[in-house]
Amino acid sequence: MTRRVLLHDVTLRDGMHALAHQITIEQMVAVAQAVDRAGVDLIEVSHGDGLGGGSLNYGFSRHDEREYLEAVAAVLTRTTLGVLLLPGVGTVTDLRMAYAAGARNVRVATHCTEADISAQHIEAARGLGMDVGGFLMMAHSLPTAALVAQARKMESYGAHIVYVVDSAGAMGMADARERVDALKGALSCQVGFHNHDNLGLGVANTLVAIEAGADRVDASLAGLGAGAGNCKLEVLVAALDRCRERLDVEVGAALYPLIDAADTIVRPMMQRPVQIDGRALVLGWAGVYSSFLLHAERAAARFGVDARDILVELGRRGMVGGQEDMIVDVALALRDGAPRQGAASDGP
C-alpha cells in the first residue's frame, strides 16, 4: 500500500533565522495561507530558536509570539499549527501560551546527547493533548547507536515521533540513511527528518530519509531557513512526484501552489540570499549549527575577522545549538590572537 509521508513546513520558524527573526505578521499570514491551500500537513511558527527565543543572544522577534501564532491559527483551515521548544530557552509556560493560541503540535528540541532534559516538556505537551515530537539536533555528531539510545528516551517520555535533525547540514547520504533506518528499526513511534542544504544535500538527504522510512519530513518554501536554508519544500514535492512509483509514497501537497508561494511570497522576503555561498558551505563542512551564520557574519564585520574562521573555530570548540554568545567570544579571541581554548571536535 502506498505510504503517506507527512510534510512539515518550517518556513516561518527556521526561516526566521534567515531574516533575523523579523518576519512581519502579514508575511506570516501570507505564507501560512499558501501552505494551507497547498495541502501541507503541518506548519511551524516560532522564533528561530523556539518559543521564548526572543533575546539579545539570538535576536528579538519583530512581534510577540502570541500575535504570530494567533494570526496564523486564524487562517489555517486544514494544516496543523505547530511550535518548536528548546528546553533551557523556552519553558512549559511558553508551551501553554502556544496551545492557548492554537498550536496543536510541538517539537521539543535538545542537543542529540541531552534527550533527558526534554522529559518535563514532552510530558507537559502530552498532558495538553498535543501531537509531540522529540527533535535531536546536531545528529551528525553522534554515532548512530548512541543516537538510537537518545531517541528511545524521547519515545519513553511520550513523543509520538522522534526526528533525526541535521542542524549543521553536515550529513552525507549514507549518514542520513543509517540514522533514519536505525531509528525506524528501534522505535515504535514515528521517525522524522530535518536538515539544511549547506552541502547541497537538502532535498537529496530528505529523499534518502523517506526511502529509509521517515514518516514525516521538514522543508521550507524556497528553502528559507538558517545557513544555506532547509530542504526546499517545492523542490521536494516535485522530486517526490518524479520518484512516486519507485518509492511508493505520496504526499498531500499540490506542487504549483507551492512553487507560486516560493516565487511570489518567500523569495521577495529574503534580505540575504539563502544559498550555498562560502560561509554557508563552511557550516556544513565544519559541522556547525546553521543559525550561527548571520551572527558570525555580524561579528566578523564588527571585529574585523573572517566569518569562516569564526565558524571553523566554533566547530573545533564543539559549540552546540544555543551557544551564539560564543561567536563574539571567538571573534574577540581571533582578533586578539588569543590562544585556542576548549575541546577539539570532530570538525576538520
Place this chain on the structure above:
Amino acid sequence: MSAPATACAILGSGHIGSDLAAKIARSKHLRLCAMAGVDRDSQGLQRAAAAGIFTTADGLEGLRAHPSYADVALVFDATSAQAHLAHAPVLRADGKAAIDLTPAAVGPFVVPIANLSAHLAAFGPGGGRNVNMVTCGGQATIPIVWAASRVTTVHYAEIVAAIASRSAGPGTRANIDEFTRTTAHGLEVVGGARRGKAIIVLNPAEPPLIMRDTVHLLVAECDAEALEAEIRSAIAEVQTYVPGYRLAAPIVLQPAKAARVPGLGVVDGVHVTVLLEVAGAGDWLPTYAGNLDIMTSAALRMGELLAQGGELGGAR
C-alpha cells in the same frame, strides 16, 4: 577560643551535595555530620560514609530517624526543586535552618556579593529559616547585574549559562524550567534588572568545557568606564570565594536602538556583553565543573555566616 563548629547535614548525594561536602570538610565553622541521599550505590554517599559521616539512602526521613539529627542545626538541600518543596515544611517544623541549593525558591534569594546578610533576620524567631541560593547560573551572573545596577538603570538582563553535560546530574536535568524561571527572577530581584531572562545550554564536548556564563545587559546611557570598573570590582569580589571565576574576554559595549524586549517593550540604550568563565576547585568533579563551585561556595559562605552569627541558637 573559637566557638565549636555547627553541626550540619546535606540532603542530596549528587554532584552539588558531594562538592559541598568536600568544602564543608575544610570549614572551621561547620561540621558535616550526615548526608542523606536516595541511592545507596551513589558515589557521593559512599565517599561520605568512607569519611566517617553518617549516611542514609532513605532521604530526609532516614536522616530524621537517626540520633544525630537532634544535633543538626543547619540542613543544606541539594536535591531537586520538587523534593525541596516537600522538605522545606518538615525542616521548618523540626526547627532546622535550611539553605536551599535547588531552584525551588521557597525562601528569599541569597547572592553573597549582593545580599549575603540581608536575610539573617529570617533565621530569627518567627522567620522562615530558609534561604535559596538561586542557581549556578544565577550565582555566576547576578553579581554582574548587581554591579551594573549600582551605576545605571538595567532595563534588561539576560544570561546564557553553558555547563558541561557531565556536570549536570539528574536533578539539574529534571529542573531545566525551574532553572530558567528562578534565574530570571533572581536577575530581577537581586540583580536589580527591570526584566530578566535566563538560558541554559548543556554541552557534551570531550574533554568537558569549563563553565561559561555570558551576561547581556540593556542599560541606560552611562559612564562606560565607571560601569566597567564596577563590573571588574564585582568579579574580584566573587574571586575571593571562587578563584576560578574570571572575565574571559574584554567587556563589549555597543549602542542598542529600539530593542523589542518581550514583556518590557521597545528600549534604547547600551548593550553590554560580559563573557565569563568559571573554573572550579576540582573538589568533586574536575575543574571544568565551575557550576558546582559557584553554588556550593556561596552556600558555604551563607552557612558559615549563620554559624558565626549565632542565628542558629543553641542547637549546636
